[in-house]
Amino acid sequence: MATFKNPQIVLFSQDVERTADFYKDIGFIEVFRTPAEGVPIHVDLTLDGYRIGFAGETSTRDDHGLAPIVAGQRAAVILWTDDTSQAYARLLELGATPVKAPEPWLSDLLIAWAEDPDGHLIQVVQHTR
Structure with missing residues (x-):
């Protein structure tokens, strides 16, 4: 097999x-x-x-x-980090399009969303605990 x-x-x-x-x-x-x-x-x-x-x-x-x-939000690349705010700012510096600034999600995550040059979603996420 x-x-x-x-x-x-x-x-x-x-x-x-x-x-x-x-x-x-x-x-x-x-x-x-x-x-x-x-x-x-x-x-x-x-x-x-x-x-x-x-x-x-x-x-x-x-x-x-x-x-x-x-075209469209057809997939997301998830990137774990130890600093969502800093990683999100770096993506924007590199030319990513902002979608959603860092915000808490669930009880222990901080996430942000951007789009790469082709419009694929990128989520940067960190544990907050």
Whole structure:
């Protein structure tokens, strides 16, 4: 029986390079790019063992025959931190669009929401206890 391993998520992007650069500025490390030269159609990055990829909308449609959705709040990247307010401010400095400033949630979390350059939601969250 086949086994599954090394899960990751791939989000569709209108500008793979711009979005990959944004996540590299946060601290992700690029581990895969195709093509190796020129404008990429796919880039994978990692942070703390988590792998995220960005696939170009056009390539996904033309190469794979799929219908990617590249607009709207269709997914969220969750980034845990020890300082939500500082992390949220950093995202905004890097060009993220503010969605919701830091606020308490449940009994022990502080969360904030922003959008990356492609409009994917990013939640920064910390435990307050």
